[in-house]
Amino acid sequence: MIKVVKIGGNVIDNEAALERFVADFAAIEGAKVLVHGGGKLATRLAEKLEIPTTMIDGRRVTDRDTLDVVTMVYAGLVNKRVVAMLQAAGCNAIGLSGADGGVVRATRRAAKPIDFGFVGDISVEGVDAEFILSLTERGVVPVFCSIMHDGAGTLLNCNADSVASAVAVALAQKTDTELVFCFEKRGVMADIDDPDSVIAEIRPQSYKELLADGVVNKGMIPKIDGAFRALESGVKVVTIKHSEELNCPSGTKIML
Amino acid sequence: MIKVVKIGGNVIDNEAALERFVADFAAIEGAKVLVHGGGKLATRLAEKLEIPTTMIDGRRVTDRDTLDVVTMVYAGLVNKRVVAMLQAAGCNAIGLSGADGGVVRATRRAAKPIDFGFVGDISVEGVDAEFILSLTERGVVPVFCSIMHDGAGTLLNCNADSVASAVAVALAQKTDTELVFCFEKRGVMADIDDPDSVIAEIRPQSYKELLADGVVNKGMIPKIDGAFRALESGVKVVTIKHSEELNCPSGTKIML
Numbered sequence: 001m002i003k004v005v006k007i008g009g010n011v012i013d014n015e016a017a018l019e020r021f022v023a024d025f026a027a028i029e030g031a032k033v034l035v036h037g038g039g040k041l042a043t044r045l046a047e048k049l050e051i052p053t054t055m056i057d058g059r060r061v062t063d064r065d066t067l068d069v070v071t072m073v074y075a076g077l078v079n080k081r082v083v084a085m086l087q088a089a090g091c092n093a094i095g096l097s098g099a100d101g102g103v104v105r106a107t108r109r110a111a112k113p114i115d116f117g118f119v120g121d122i123s124v125e126g127v128d129a130e131f132i133l134s135l136t137e138r139g140v141v142p143v144f145c146s147i148m149h150d151g152a153g154t155l156l157n158c159n160a161d162s163v164a165s166a167v168a169v170a171l172a173q174k175t176d177t178e179l180v181f182c183f184e185k186r187g188v189m190a191d192i193d194d195p196d197s198v199i200a201e202i203r204p205q206s207y208k209e210l211l212a213d214g215v216v217n218k219g220m221i222p223k224i225d226g227a228f229r230a231l232e233s234g235v236k237v238v239t240i241k242h243s244e245e246l247n248c249p250s251g252t253k254i255m256l
Numbered sequence: 257m258i259k260v261v262k263i264g265g266n267v268i269d270n271e272a273a274l275e276r277f278v279a280d281f282a283a284i285e286g287a288k289v290l291v292h293g294g295g296k297l298a299t300r301l302a303e304k305l306e307i308p309t310t311m312i313d314g315r316r317v318t319d320r321d322t323l324d325v326v327t328m329v330y331a332g333l334v335n336k337r338v339v340a341m342l343q344a345a346g347c348n349a350i351g352l353s354g355a356d357g358g359v360v361r362a363t364r365r366a367a368k369p370i371d372f373g374f375v376g377d378i379s380v381e382g383v384d385a386e387f388i389l390s391l392t393e394r395g396v397v398p399v400f401c402s403i404m405h406d407g408a409g410t411l412l413n414c415n416a417d418s419v420a421s422a423v424a425v426a427l428a429q430k431t432d433t434e435l436v437f438c439f440e441k442r443g444v445m446a447d448i449d450d451p452d453s454v455i456a457e458i459r460p461q462s463y464k465e466l467l468a469d470g471v472v473n474k475g476m477i478p479k480i481d482g483a484f485r486a487l488e489s490g491v492k493v494v495t496i497k498h499s500e501e502l503n504c505p506s507g508t509k510i511m512l
Contacts, residue, residue: 045328049304068333072301076332077324080403080411084355088409094357099340101350101396131394138390140357147336153344155336 001176001236002031002136006164009039010184011243012078021182022082024246026089031136033171034093035144035164036082042073062117062157070157071097074145083143093141098148099155103128104163106148106156120148120156122163124233127170161223165230172234179235180251181223182243187252188224192217202254204228227254257432257492258287258392262420265295266440267499268334277438278338280502282345287392289427290349291400291420292338298329318373318413326413327353330401339399349397354404355411359384360419362404362412376404376412378419380489383426417479421486428490435491436507437479438499443508444480448473458510460484483510 005025011017025034046053046069054061062070079095086093098104104127106120126148135142144167146160161181168179187198202210207224210216216224220240227238231254241251261281267273281290302309302325310317318326335351342349354360360383362376382404391398400423402416417437424435443454458466463480466472472480476496483494487510497507 071336072328072332074332075336076328076330080327080331080353080355083353084405084411085409087355087358087405087407092358093355095353095355097336097339097351099336099343099349099351101391102343102348131396134394138387140387149340149343151343153341155340 001178002033002133002171003028003178003180004033004035004164004168004171005180005182005246006035006037006160007182007243008037008160008184011182012036012039012082013041017243018082019085021243021246022085022089026086026091027247031175033132033136033142033144033167034082034086035146035160035167036078037146037160038070038074038078041078042070045069045073056114056116059116061115062119064118067118067155067157071147071155075147079143079145086141086143091141092139093143094135095143095145097145097155098126098158101128101131102151103131103142104144104148104166105151106158108150108154108156118154118156120150120158122148122158122166124166124169124173127166129170129174132167132171133174161226165226168235169230169233172230172236177235179227179230179238180246181227181238181240182246183240184242186242186245186250187240188216188220190215198250199252202252204256224254228256231256257434258289258389258427259284259434259436260289260291260420260424260427261436261438261502262291262293262416263438263499264293264416264440267438268292268295268338269297273499274338275341277499277502278341278345282342282347283503287431289388289392289398289400289423290338290342291402291416291423292330292334293402293416294326294330294334297334298326301325301329312370312372315372317371318375320374323374323411323413327403327411331403335399335401342397342399347397348395349399350391351399351401353401353411354378354382354414357384357387358407359387359398360400360404360422361407362414364406364410364412374410374412376406376414378404378414378422380422380425380429383422385426385430388423388427389430417482421482424491425486425489428486428492433491435483435486435494436502437483437494437496438502439496440498442498442501442506443496444472444476446471454506455508458508460512480510484512487512
């Protein structure tokens with residue numbers, strides 16, 4: 001069994017939350033992989049450097065200067081900080097962009113209908129699961145940022161959720177794999193205003209009912225749909241939980 | 257036989273020189289390791305961010321902000337760019353800081369007599385040669401930046417020449433190792449003004465004579481002394497040559 005855990009920018013941006021998470025992640029026994037988002041540092045650095053941020057449909061356009069900024073922040077500062085913290089916690093982490101060891105190859109998104117610049121999409125075929133397993137078999141823990149490459153020398157900014165899913169699905173072809181999405185809520189809520197209303201388990205049938213009843217918050221639908229796609233591609237279980245509850249029996253388990 | 261090649265900022269800063277070097281490095285057969293310096297990008301970024309640069313005795317002081325900048329530039333932008341370029345050239349590179357895989361642990365330099373901030377020194381004992389060889393045995397090519405860690409969660413800015421030497425010496429305990437320093441001259445010159453006056457070979461006895469005759473340029477003495485220390489610790493041969501002549505039978509070979 002291998003566990004792929006994804007954390008978002010909310011953890012990266014909060015020193016205390018990150019320290020707590022690192023201790024929890026280091027305590028997970030067995031093979032594991034971490035995928036981290038970027039956080040607000042890149043936006044702040046771009047602002048300081050007076051690089052204009054272009055957003056289309058709520059998504060940042062990654063022009064050449066922005067690519068340099070996200071590469072510096074995600075693959076450099078954030079990735080190495082997290083790796084150094086994990087090392088200090090006794091977890092033998094190794095930071096990886098997609099280019100490192102050629103481990104994840106992405107495809108630059110087509111410039112039409114919207115040109116998002118140096119943005120990549122990942123397919124399972126682009127992930128070298130064997131290389132990841134060659135590390136975990138030695139007790140080394142891969143820590144992915146969301147900067148990938150196209151194999152032809154160009155770095156590409158990717159979505160960290162998609163990186164986590166693709167890595168988990170690729171690993172699932174070789175070994176039992178669990179995927180955990182950490183975020184700032186305790187799971188999928190029956191009542192968005194009640195933190196204790198976490199739905200413990202969602203399966204295809206109950207998901208249909210939740211959708212029909214309008215219980216599931218709109219923002220959660222892409223996450224849950226993505227979880228089902230990962231499950232259909234071989235991942236055993238996808239858990240959505242709070243980053244502070246990594247090792248607690250909490251959150252929402254999504255299963256087939 | 258494994259080859260450890262070090263390039264400096266002059267190659268990093270020059271896109272054409274870097275492309276040429278990458279093609280040459282990719283063409284080296286057999287096990288190899290690259291160590292790269294930083295170049296002027298970090299200084300330029302620090303200037304743009306209005307982080308004051310403090311120099312003592314010609315050496316940059318690495319305060320917290322400067323550490324963040326060099327981590328972003330060396331471990332992020334430069335390292336991932338070089339790795340992506342090598343991947344495109346068919347070389348299965350993996351970028352590493354010292355924290356990654358715990359591969360190189362450094363010791364923070366004492367704050368007295370001069371406090372250089374987050375600067376580290378490396379000893380051979382801090383290098384995990386077995387991990388490096390576990391990569392090269394799979395055909396993976398480690399590409400080191402000069403950001404290391406102390407094992408307790410702190411990143412440290414180190415000298416890239418020292419990284420290259422320590423890595424080569426550690427590898428030399430396990431396998432035959434060659435160390436190549438690339439720089440902007442064709443080797444050690446008998447006449448600094450004559451690029452064709454490269455001294456092909458220096459051995460301890462001839463080095464004494466060169467020193468006695470005042471032939472060796474002052475700036476070269478630390479490089480050659482360092483080369484002899486590496487040789488005395490088991491490295492087979494140290495070559496000092498131009499980065500454009502990586503695969504030419506040129507440069508100065510230093511041997512015992």
